[in-house]
Amino acid sequence: MGLTGADAPAGTGPGSRGEHAGTVAAPLPAHRDRWEQDVLDDPRLLGDIAFAIGGPFHLMYPPRVAANISAFRQVITAAGISGEIFYGKKANKAACVARACATAGAGIDVSSTGELVAALGQGIRGADLLITGPEKADELHWLAARHGCLVAVDSLGELKRLAALDIPVRILLRALPAASASRFGMPADELDQAVTAAAEHPSISLAGFSFHLSGYDPIPRADLAVQLLDRIRAARAQGHPATMISIGGGFGVDYVPAGHWSAFRDEVNRRWFHSGKTFESYYPYSFPDAGPAMLAAVLERDDLAGKLRRTDTTLAVEPGRALLDRAGSTVFRVQGHKTRHEHGQPYRVLTVDGTSLSLSEQWFDSEYLPDPVLWPAGPGTPTPTVAGATTCLESDMLSWRRIPLPRAGVTGDLLVYPNTAGYQMDSNESPFHELPIPPKVVLSQAPGGRFRWALDQF
Structure with a gap:
């Protein structure tokens, strides 16, 4: 969601900074699905939900999750390999x-009994x-x-x-990548010991190996x-079934168009941010x-797919955000x-x-950058805008960046942050000030295409 193409006010597109280039942040409009646009275009839906909830809330659209799973599965099928997809539940x-x-x-x-x-x-x-x-x-x-x-x-x-x-239990042995300082996994010598030890226990079935890597580079994973x-x-030579390798998660998400992101990275400066705030790094x-x-x-x-086929090995992936x-x-x-x-x-x-606890990029001392959308849409003058929380903390800012909103926001407007389902909603929530944790509202489409909504049920 956000300002895109012809919707962007003059002087705010990639490569064009406008009259006050030093103080107005470059726009970062998020990619927008049809369902998101339909929600924004509906003259009543968001307002009705906001009235019923009486506070902030998260929108969820499960059909998009199913579509993302299908897209990963299509890659596995096209490669002609056996594959398993495990959703990293900690993401939401x-x-x-x-x-x-x-x-x-x-x-x-999952990583807990609760999960x-x-x-x-x-x-x-x-x-x-x-x-895990x-x-x-x-x-x-x-x-x-x-x-x-x-x-x-x-x-x-x-x-x-x-x-x-x-x-009886099936296991993967988690490998510590060479030269890694991670606290997770086992180095080569301990993996050797674990393979031998697993053979000594009839209840243990060694299904294979796993690893996790930080960053988003496909080469070290392969x-x-x-x-x-x-x-x-x-x-297998020692008698174990050993049929699987899990390469973990870390599959990147494309939030904003490349041109806008490039303009932001090339021109970002502290004058774009409330009180001259700076951040050392951002999610890409x-x-x-x-x-x-x-x-x-x-x-x-390195023909990984071919090697998996020839060894009859299943590749498992653990995407969360993706x-x-x-x-x-x-x-x-x-x-x-x-x-x-x-x-x-x-x-x-x-x-x-x-x-800002509901936009958990703050947890990493960073900023969630995709532009929020001001709802309802309407005429007005483009206005650089920052967003602060309802708490008494000076540092509790949802957006330090002076976002070029298409008009001046007023009391009663809604500010819609896009694409927050991956980690942003759930990683850092807290009832600080005894404020309620925002509920999740699940959208579905009724016959005829109109949206219905219900609270998420655990």
């Missing part, structure tokens, strides 16, 4: 997302659950083993505790997967090969407004009825 805890995964045939990656129980409650079968995380609790081990889940084992000590349950194919062969909001396209790049590297691309938005109501001046130029300060 909404029940409707888990239900969409169950309906679309995807599994779920495991919630996934089962939405129709995910135990065999379709991957249990470091040094998992004994209760989680027991419940996972009882339900036939696949468990990614993080250490030799965890393997020993899991074996002590004496319940290279490590190729290396682990050697371990697959060696484990434009990806040339995002989500499924990144998976295709991984499979093409399966939630364009599946939700976050809506705040404007409670008040004022004008501030910096560097001799005025800008609007909106106060909304929620907090």
Whole structure:
């Protein structure tokens, strides 16, 4: 959502900074799906939901989750390999997302008993659950083993505790990438020990290996997967089934057009931000090969797909954010407004009825950059605008950046932040000031195309 193409006011497109180039931020309009545009175009829907909820809320559109799963599966099918998709549940805890995964045939990656129980409650079968995380609790081990889940084992000590349950369980051994300082996974010598130890316990079935890498580069993921194919062969030689490699998540999401993102990166300066705020880094909001396209790049590297086929090895992926691309938005109501001046130029300060904890990029000391949309649309003068929270903290800003909104926001308007389903809604929420945590509102389409809505049900 945001200003795009002909909708952008003069002087705010990529490469054009307008009269006050130093103080008005470059626009970052988000890619927008048809469902999002229909919601914005509906003259009543958002206003009716806001009235009923009485505070900020999150919109969820589960059909988009199903479409994202399908796009990943198409890449797997086109490569001619066996593949499994596990949704990284930590990215969003909404029940409707888990239900969409169950309906679309995807599994779920969970890291707590709460996540495991919630996934089962939405129709995910135990065999379709991957249990990840470091040094998992004994209760989680027991419940996972009882339900036939696949468990990614993080250490030799965890393997020993899991074996002590004496319940049949399938496992992956998590590898520590070479030269990595991560606290997760096992180095080469411990992996060797774990393979040998697994053979000594009849209850343990070694299904393969897994790893996670930070960043969004497909090359190291493919290279490590190729290396682990050697371990697959060696484990089979010791009598293990060893049929799977999981390459984790980290599939990028393309939030904004490349030209706008390039203009932002080339020109960003502290004069664009309220009080001269600066950030050391941002999520890379434009990806040339995002989500499924990144998976295709991984499979093409060093003929990984061919090697998986020839060794009859299944590739598992654990996307979180990428399966939630364009599946939700976050809506705040404007409670008040004022004008501030910096560097001799005025800008609007909106106060909304929620907090920056519902835009969790603040958790990483960064800013969620895709432009929010001011609803309802209407005539007006383009107005640089920042958005602050309803709390008493000076630092509680939803948007420090002076966003070039198409008109001046006023009390009662809604500010709609796009594409927030991936991590933004759920990673840092808190009832600070005893404010309610924003509920999730699930949209569906009735016959005839109109939207219906209901609260998400756990």
